[in-house]
Amino acid sequence: MAKGIWVIVEQRDLQIRKVSLELLSQGRKIADETGETLVAVILGKGIEGLAQTVSSNGADKVILVEDEKLAEYTTGAYTSVLNKLIRKEEPQAVLMGNTAVGKDLAPRLAQRLGVGLASDCTGIEIDANSFMVFKRPIYAGKAFEYVASTVRPILATIRPNTFALGTPDTARTAEIVKETADIDSADLRAILKEVAIAASKRPELTEANIIVSGGRGMKGPENYVILEALADVIGAAVGASRAAVDSGWREQKFQVGQTGKTVAPTLYIACGISGAIQHLAGMGSSKFIVAINKDPEANIFNVADYGIVGDLFEVVPILTEEFKKLVS
Structure with missing residues (x-):
């Protein structure tokens, strides 16, 4: 039995x-x-x-x-x-x-x-x-x-x-x-010879205490350097919405949501993410959610603890500089 x-x-x-x-x-x-x-x-x-x-x-x-x-x-x-x-x-x-x-x-x-x-x-x-x-x-x-x-x-x-x-x-x-x-x-047909450690110092998405994610509002893959700069200052992982992944801007392994990864960090910073229900299903258990979006009617603000209505390309660099001052 x-x-x-x-x-x-x-x-x-x-x-x-x-x-x-x-x-x-x-x-x-x-x-x-x-x-x-x-x-x-x-x-x-x-x-x-x-x-x-x-x-x-x-x-x-x-x-x-x-x-x-x-x-x-x-x-x-x-x-x-x-x-x-x-x-x-x-x-x-x-x-x-x-x-x-x-x-x-x-x-x-x-x-x-x-x-x-x-x-x-x-x-x-x-x-x-x-x-x-x-x-x-x-x-x-x-x-x-x-x-x-x-x-x-x-x-x-x-x-x-x-x-x-x-x-x-x-x-x-x-x-x-x-x-x-x-x-x-x-x-035992395969014998492990070496384990190579990934070069990135950022934490793994599912185990990170802080996550900075970008959505359709990032406008292109080249703009993720803005989020990466912030992430590296505060020790965060970088995620993406399904829209960003489907657009080919980020690899699927970075996707947060119902068809991606479920995360539960202490702090989740959503940049240019509208707040589709599938995305919320993957990050809704975050302790604190900060949303940055130009659209004051974006659904992400309904779940955010703190919201910033503004252009992420202006707001995120300012946040990065302020965090640099705090950590120094």
């Missing part, structure tokens, strides 16, 4: 990614509601010290799989290990972040197990039978579908910032289980 809700904890250089902590927080609520056990699974090398972190964030049980071959993520090794673990333990559901790793790992794992996958989900509900139902956008964000499965386990990737972080309870203690990395030789 299938049992337990698993969260595959993603870590980079022994730092747990924020989306994994979000999933543990939500997983704790679901486990309490359904009477299931919440299990955190961590793969890597030198990972034993991470057990207390996931325990304090809600895990009842922590499975550690430590091996030199798992020090860096590779598709084959991680798929091989998790396939055998899941077959052995038979969890109800397996959750992971809809990150580069999650998007690579989850479909391969689902195929290997012969089970269903709900990808890029933005919500989880519990039905009358205590089954998990996953909400995901379709048709370019114009509609939602709800995905459930009677075959166990169901795998799901969850969009970062879908769920709020919980408050860690350092008094919590979880059962720690150490498993051996059983990796099939056929799954």
Whole structure:
């Protein structure tokens, strides 16, 4: 009989990614509601010290799989290990972040197990039978579908910032289980030689505390240097609306919105963004929203904490200079 809700904890250089902590927080609520056990699974090398972190964030049980071959993520090794673990333990559901790793790992794992996958989900509900139902956008964000499965386990990737972080309870203690990395030789066809660090010093969009985003009002790709200058002064990430991405001004990886990335920074500065409902769905959980737009009727002002009616090409450089004075 299938049992337990698993969260595959993603870590980079022994730092747990924020989306994994979000999933543990939500997983704790679901486990309490359904009477299931919440299990955190961590793969890597030198990972034993991470057990207390996931325990304090809600895990009842922590499975550690430590091996030199798992020090860096590779598709084959991680798929091989998790396939055998899941077959052995038979969890109800397996959750992971809809990150580069999650998007690579989850479909391969689902195929290997012969089970269903709900990808890029933005919500989880519990039905009358205590089954998990996953909400995901379709048709370019114009509609939602709800995905459930009677075959166990169901795998799901969850969009970062879908769920709020919980408050860690350092008094919590979880059962720690150490498993051996059983990796099939056929799954080691690719060997990781080097990890290249991106040259940009800006934070990743989904994990940034401050985001400066530009929309159609930027008028062209060459004008994003204005936002980048502000972002570099205040330590922000740079985002874009769907209109800017569809126009070819920014890459899709920078898109904020229902069909892009969901973000929840402390401060979100929207420049030349009208405030389409699809964009608001991706940044509405920001703690403070500042909108800069020439149109006083722009919908973005309805959700903004502070609004500036003005030309962003005049306002943003002034803000940049004022922030330079503050940080110096």
